[in-house]
Amino acid sequence: MKGSPPVLGSAPTTEGTADGVFKEVMGAGGGEMAMGRAADREQRQFPGTAFDEEKILNLVSLEKDVDGFHPINMGNLSMRGREPLFVPCTPKGCLELLLRSGVEIVGKKAVVIGRSNIVGLPIALLLQRHHATVTIVHACTKNPERITCEADIVVTAAGVPSLIRSSWLKPGAVVIDVGTCPVEDPSAEYGYRLVGDVCYEEPLSIASAVTPVPGGVGPMTIAMLLCNTLDSAKRLYGFT
Amino acid sequence: MKGSPPVLGSAPTTEGTADGVFKEVMGAGGGEMAMGRAADREQRQFPGTAFDEEKILNLVSLEKDVDGFHPINMGNLSMRGREPLFVPCTPKGCLELLLRSGVEIVGKKAVVIGRSNIVGLPIALLLQRHHATVTIVHACTKNPERITCEADIVVTAAGVPSLIRSSWLKPGAVVIDVGTCPVEDPSAEYGYRLVGDVCYEEPLSIASAVTPVPGGVGPMTIAMLLCNTLDSAKRLYGFT
Structure with missing residues (x-):
């Protein structure tokens, strides 16, 4: 420079x-x-x-x-044949995690939980650019677990602690947890700790990969x- | 004026x-x-x-x-809280058909077949704006009929004649056919006729509504x- x-x-x-x-x-x-x-x-x-x-x-x-x-x-991110000058950072980080971990995306079913402008929408657009079949699940979706449990890739950005349990997942699914919520914890240094949307220990037994919170998507x-x-x-x- | x-x-x-x-x-x-x-x-x-x-x-x-x-x-169509100055005409027409026909969209499962900039993408964004749970199905999607047969609303813009048959649909589904393909027909005035993605007669027995081609989305x-x-x-x- x-x-x-x-x-x-x-x-x-x-x-x-x-x-x-x-x-x-x-x-x-x-x-x-x-x-x-x-x-x-x-x-x-x-x-x-x-x-x-x-x-x-x-x-x-x-x-x-x-x-x-x-x-x-x-607009350029959403349109085929166009390239945005910048891709939003968190969605770009999620994609980088998938790509660098060798997760196949083409033709896979991906479910994005949350439809915010800064995470849900752009990660859905990015996954679609990589030829996944994408469904966006949101507050109005009925029985979201019936949709997530068919997904190969789940990206969750709901901000609801412990929303995602084993029953929400297909065996072998890859889970990217974008949720970050402070919950009270008297034993923690500041009286609280950060948790994601995923009830971390439980899905570990069924998913093939889950990102931790903190230390997963945040640094990306x-x-x-x-x-x-x-x-x-x-x-x-x-x-x- | x-x-x-x-x-x-x-x-x-x-x-x-x-x-x-x-x-x-x-x-x-x-x-x-x-x-x-x-x-x-x-x-x-x-x-x-x-x-x-x-x-x-x-x-x-x-x-x-x-x-x-x-x-x-x-970009403004895709982002929540923003309003585009104009919504693309065909997707806007599809939505108008649904709204004027009293089809409930909020919380319903919608599947859009095709992800073009002029139809698939904007109709998916519009349906999501109306709080449907939207999945976009495209050329890389495996077993698309397993996805469409769970949808309350199917918007098809594949340009593949007779792609959508009864087995692709859930009973009572509403089908908007955006496909338009000329097929040879010696009995027609110009030697061809226009057909949509839907094998029109067959899904009529299972769907609650299907738009015809021509005369459905085109005039809209x-x-x-x-x-x-x-x-x-x-x-x-x-x-x-």
């Missing part, structure tokens, strides 16, 4: 308001962050509903949308964010 | 080349069609692979993308194109 350009990090804006975010994203020079080379990546964590997520995302430069949440990136998300940031910088500085 | 603005129709460009299309879309004034009020809608039929579909679609003004194929419209597509064009003009002239 040439020089040492500043990176617009993900720390909450000092003003803590939507206007503050607009101001910071647009920069003093009027859109400098969005248009110029002042940063390699732009990433905003949305702390609450007080923020107009759509308005903020639309301000993010497509070339620096390392989270991959810009509607053009999502961070790795993919770094990967997207590097890609962004390489494109920006002509190192592609 | 104020005045009588010209409509950029869907007839193939006179030059018949990608460059010709760019020229026509961009206009003599450099992007006039894309940026100005010279047309209420912009629609391009893509006659073959000689055209760079992505390049042409990216030139179409988002506000006049009555086909709904612009990646921003597709045209109606929805007019509907999108009207919406476009109303927005353009401030009649919303």
Whole structure:
């Protein structure tokens, strides 16, 4: 990377308001962050509903949308024959886990639990790009366990502790657990511990692989964010 | 509508080349069609692979993308909490058929056969928006009939005549047939007739409703194109 350009990090804006975010994203020079080379990546964590997520995302430069949440990136991810500039980090991490573990995806039945813009939808689109037959299960789905128990690959992002038990799974299924929920645990250092959607010990006896929480998808998300940031910088500085 | 603005129709460009299309879309004034009020809608039929579909679609003004194929419209269709300016016409027509026929969608199992950008993908996204549990079946799916026979709603856009038989369907299923294939028929006026994916007579005994081909989805597509064009003009002239 040439020089040492500043990176617009993900720390909450000092003003803590939507206007503050607009101001910071647009920069003093009027859109400098969005248009110029002042940063390699732009990433905003949305702390609450007080923020107009759509308005903020639309301000993010497509070339620096390392989270991959810009509607053009999502559109290009969903459309066949197109390539998004960035794939959202957590879904990309899930796919990387499957690919690097040698899990066959083509022609396999995959079920994604949850249909959020940041996990459920993009992981479903990614699995479909890899020619899986994908079903998205959500809050309105009746008897979801009857659908998951036929899947070769289950990606769960429900945020419901211990939702997935052995009875939900087909023998040999591969389970990617994206759920992360804090549950009280007086014996833990901070009085709580993080658990996933999978009742971890139980499905281990039936699934061929299950990712742990913490330590499974989480580190992959961070790795993919770094990967997207590097890609962004390489494109920006002509190192592609 | 104020005045009588010209409509950029869907007839193939006179030059018949990608460059010709760019020229026509961009206009003599450099992007006039894309940026100005010279047309209420912009629609391009893509006659073959000689055209760079992505390049042409990216030139179409988002506000006049009555086909709904612009990646921003597709991105906004796929993302929860967002609304595309236009929904692609055929999928919109399929949904309209279901809604106007009083078919319950929320919580129902829907299977979409085919994953094209213009039908399969957007109809799956639309059904999911209406809270169905959606599975997309495609060329890599093994034993697709085992998936379709559990569906309450089947939308088929495979383009394979007589693919869907009774054994593929659950009793009472609703079937939307988007397939259109010309098959030889010496008794027909032009020596061929159009057939859908559904072996029409057979599933009639098991399904609760099946759309005919021709005369089912086709006219709905045209109606929805007019509907999108009207919406476009109303927005353009401030009649919303």
